[in-house]
Amino acid sequence: MKNNEEKEKIMLIEKRIKELGIExxxxxxxxxxxxxxxxxxxxxxxxxxxxxxxxxxxxxxxVGSERSIEYARDAARLCIVNMLAxxxxxxxxxxxxxNVVKLQVFVNSEPGFDRQHIVAxxxxxxxxxxxxxxxxxxxxxxxxxxLPLDFTVEIEAVIETxxxx
Amino acid sequence: MKNNEEKEKIMLIEKRIKELGIExxxxxxxxxxxxxxxxxxxxxxxxxxxxxxxxxxxxxxxVGSERSIEYARDAARLCIVNMLAxxxxxxxxxxxxxNVVKLQVFVNSEPGFDRQHIVAxxxxxxxxxxxxxxxxxxxxxxxxxxLPLDFTVEIEAVIETxxxx
Amino acid sequence: MKNNEEKEKIMLIEKRIKELGIExxxxxxxxxxxxxxxxxxxxxxxxxxxxxxxxxxxxxxxVGSERSIEYARDAARLCIVNMLAxxxxxxxxxxxxxNVVKLQVFVNSEPGFDRQHIVAxxxxxxxxxxxxxxxxxxxxxxxxxxLPLDFTVEIEAVIETxxxx
Numbered sequence: 001m002k003n004n005e006e007k008e009k010i011m012l013i014e015k016r017i018k019e020l021g022i023e024x025x026x027x028x029x030x031x032x033x034x035x036x037x038x039x040x041x042x043x044x045x046x047x048x049x050x051x052x053x054x055x056x057x058x059x060x061x062x063v064g065s066e067r068s069i070e071y072a073r074d075a076a077r078l079c080i081v082n083m084l085a086x087x088x089x090x091x092x093x094x095x096x097x098x099n100v101v102k103l104q105v106f107v108n109s110e111p112g113f114d115r116q117h118i119v120a121x122x123x124x125x126x127x128x129x130x131x132x133x134x135x136x137x138x139x140x141x142x143x144x145x146x147l148p149l150d151f152t153v154e155i156e157a158v159i160e161t162x163x164x165x
Numbered sequence: 166m167k168n169n170e171e172k173e174k175i176m177l178i179e180k181r182i183k184e185l186g187i188e189x190x191x192x193x194x195x196x197x198x199x200x201x202x203x204x205x206x207x208x209x210x211x212x213x214x215x216x217x218x219x220x221x222x223x224x225x226x227x228v229g230s231e232r233s234i235e236y237a238r239d240a241a242r243l244c245i246v247n248m249l250a251x252x253x254x255x256x257x258x259x260x261x262x263x264n265v266v267k268l269q270v271f272v273n274s275e276p277g278f279d280r281q282h283i284v285a286x287x288x289x290x291x292x293x294x295x296x297x298x299x300x301x302x303x304x305x306x307x308x309x310x311x312l313p314l315d316f317t318v319e320i321e322a323v324i325e326t327x328x329x330x
Numbered sequence: 331m332k333n334n335e336e337k338e339k340i341m342l343i344e345k346r347i348k349e350l351g352i353e354x355x356x357x358x359x360x361x362x363x364x365x366x367x368x369x370x371x372x373x374x375x376x377x378x379x380x381x382x383x384x385x386x387x388x389x390x391x392x393v394g395s396e397r398s399i400e401y402a403r404d405a406a407r408l409c410i411v412n413m414l415a416x417x418x419x420x421x422x423x424x425x426x427x428x429n430v431v432k433l434q435v436f437v438n439s440e441p442g443f444d445r446q447h448i449v450a451x452x453x454x455x456x457x458x459x460x461x462x463x464x465x466x467x468x469x470x471x472x473x474x475x476x477l478p479l480d481f482t483v484e485i486e487a488v489i490e491t492x493x494x495x
Contacts, residue, residue, distance in 0.1 A: 033451070033458035034469040038431050040373055040490050043205055045432040048470030101203050102210040104321075106472050109311040117313040121198070128198035139199040140213030140321040142271050143311030146439040146473030148447040156434075156470040160205050208370055266368050267375040269486075274476040282478040286363070293363035304364040305378030305486040307436050308476030325370050 013095055016130055022081055025053070027089035036086040039161075043101070044090065046157040049083045050148065051075040059152040063119065064110025072107060072152050073122035079155040080123050084130075087159060099160035100127050100137040106154045109143035116141040123155055178260055181295055187246055192254035193220060201251040208266070209255065209324040214248045215316040216240040224317040228284065229275025237272060237317050238287035244320040245288050249295075252324065264325035265292050265302040271319045274308035281306040288320055343425055346460055352411055357419035358385060366416040373431070374420065374489040379413045380481040381405040389482040393449065394440025402437060402482050403452035409485040410453050414460075417489065429490035430457050430467040436484045439473035446471040453485055 017024070027036060038045050051059035051074075059075035061067045088094050105120040107113075120141035127135035137157075147154050182189070192201060203210050216224035216239075224240030226232045253259050270285035272278075285306035292300035302322075312319050347354070357366060368375050381389035381404075389405030391397045418424050435450040437443075450471035457465035467487075477484050 033454040033466060034433070035466045036468070038429070038466070038468040040429070040431045040488070041206070041371070045468040045488065047468040048472070099203070099205070101205045103199070104470070106470075107311075111310060114311055114313060114315040116311065124198040136198060136200045136203070138201070138203040138210040138212040138321075140269070140271075140319065141313055142213070142309050142319060143313075144472050145310040145441060145475040146437075146444055146446065148444060148471055148473075150444040154470065154472060156468075158205065158210065206371070264368070264370065266370045268364070272476075276475060279476055279478060279480040281476065289363040301363060301365045301368070303366070303368040303375040303377040303486075305434070305436075305484065306478055307378070307474050307484060308478075310475040323370065323375065 013130065017084070017094075020129060024081065024085045024088055027085045037090040042098075042161055044087065044159040044161055046083055046086060046159060048106070048154045048156045049079040049086065050151040050154050051078040052082065053078065057149050057151060060150040061152055062108045062110045063152060064113035066110060067152055069115055069118055072119040075152040076105065076119050076123040076155065077126050079153055080126050083155065083157060091161065096162045097131070097159055098162050099134050100131060101158040101160050102138045103140075104156045105139065105141040106144045106147060107141065108147045108150065108152050109145070113143065116143050119153060178295065182249070182259075185294060189246065189250045189253055190218070192250045193217065202255040207263075207326055209252065209326055211248055211251060211322040211324060213271075213319045213321040214244040214251070215313065215319050216243040217247065218243065222314050222316060225315040226317055227273045227275045227278075228317060229278035231275060232317055234280055234283055237284040240317040241270065241284050241288040241320065242291050244318055245291050248320065248322055256326065261327045262296070262324055263299065263327050265296060265300050266323040266325050267303045268305075269321045270304065270306040271309045271312060272306065273312045273315065273317050274310070278308065281308050284318060343460065347414070347424075350459060354411065354415045354418055355383070357415045358382065367420040372428075372491055374417065374491055376413055376416060376487040376489060378436075378484045378486045379409040379416065380478065380484050381408040382412065383408065387479050387481060390480040391482055392438045392440045392443075393482060394443035396440060397482055399445055399448055402449040405482040406435065406449050406453040406485065407456050409483055410456050413485065413487055421491065426492045427461070427489055428464065428492050430461060430465050431488040431490050432468045433470075434486050435469065435471040436474045436477060437471065438477045438480065438482050439475070443473065446473050449483060
């Protein structure tokens with residue numbers, strides 16, 4: 001009984017991602033001596049995700065004069081899509097995710113730009129659209145003067161999963 | 166017996182907060198699609214807290230030429246007060262806090278200002294005054310070129326609690 | 331039997347650190363009202379480590395025009411050495427470390443420098459050299475316009491240990 005309910009929930013979540021027009025890319029291969037996702041008990045720590053597509057930087061530059069808030073919000077959404085791809089690669093099934101626990105959002109910012117939370121909202125909203133209440137998370141959004149490869153946004157996360165190993 | 170001891174400890178902590186002249190504000194209502202506090206096992210992840218009072222930014226601007234270290238230290242203390250308010254709202258009783266595990270302190274910094282740790286000390290000292298040894302935490306203090314709404318300081322935390330759900 | 335195997339593994343790790351020509355310094359005494367390492371369950375949260383030697387800043391200044399990538403990579407390695415010293419002080423034996431779970435790397439960056447990940451790789455590579463697969467971690471690398479005492483790099487970590495208390 002419980003299994004059936006859970007199965008249905010799973011199918012709804014997978015369906016939900018498709019309904020939102022989101023296609024999960026293949027996770028990028030691990031680069032250096034670190035990994036996209038690492039487990040500790042029921043927690044998964046996800047490496048800082050960047051707005052890369054097909055292995056190439058898609059959103060770069062600083063928000064403020066150079067880039068608009070909408071541009072940065074698109075970048076934040078792509079970070080989340082890449083994060084889900086990394087989690088799917090790690091877990092097999094995204095339905096094993098129980099909670100989005102925490103996001104930390106770094107926004108590549110021109111001096112004077114102070115709407116990092118509006119950029120981060122795009123990431124939070126997407127997670128809520130997909131997961132509902134369990135997608136709600138603790139969050140920190142800050143600016144930074146530089147990100148790797150001049151990416152516009154970088155987002156890391158802590159996720160709670162169904163099984164502890 | 167144990168219960169009585171614990172009760173006494175609780176009362177001491179609540180008393181301590183009052184003795185320090187700290188009045189916990191009502192926690193601010195959750196804004197966007199994220200939450201002030203999210204649990205994972207016995208850990209609580211607390212969203213980045215900002216020096217806001219009565220729903221309005223109280224401490225803004227960069228430390229360095231624009232704002233003094235003392236101003237930023239006051240901001241850091243207000244972040245902690247707001248954090249305790251969020252935790253009280255979530256837990257009902259602050260006595261359910263077992264340990265302050267970790268703080269991450271972001272200081273809105275002018276180029277050339279490199280005393281972020283002195284600013285962060287104000288937060289750490291306040292937690293020690295309130296909780297004693299269990300208030301001692303791991304900590305990271307860094308500068309940033311921009312914070313949301315130009316806040317002077319933003320502080321996130323991981324807290325250990327008595328019960329796991 | 332298992333104990334012997336584990337003992338051997340321990341000896342290998344300690345040996346490995348020496349083979350790499352790394353001498354762990356005495357951990358620096360806790361400064362303010364915070365601690366170098368704090369436990370939550372089987373997790374250890376390690377405070378932001380800085381490239382300090384014998385109690386004095388060794389690597390300072392921003393990467394970009396002022397400091398080279400190689401300089402910053404040396405700084406990142408020293409942060410890891412100091413982290414291992416803090417963990418050894420806390421655990422008694424580094425063999426109690428089961429996994430490096432997560433690193434967060436802050437690189438003091440000139441505007442325009444966007445190779446923070448190359449700097450962070452030096453830290454990741456050193457952990458892999460010492461611990462092998464269990465040293466692989468989730469990672470976030472970002473730039474910052476200022477670090478405490480103008481340090482070139484600051485690195486915090488989450489570590490998994492063998493025993494939960």
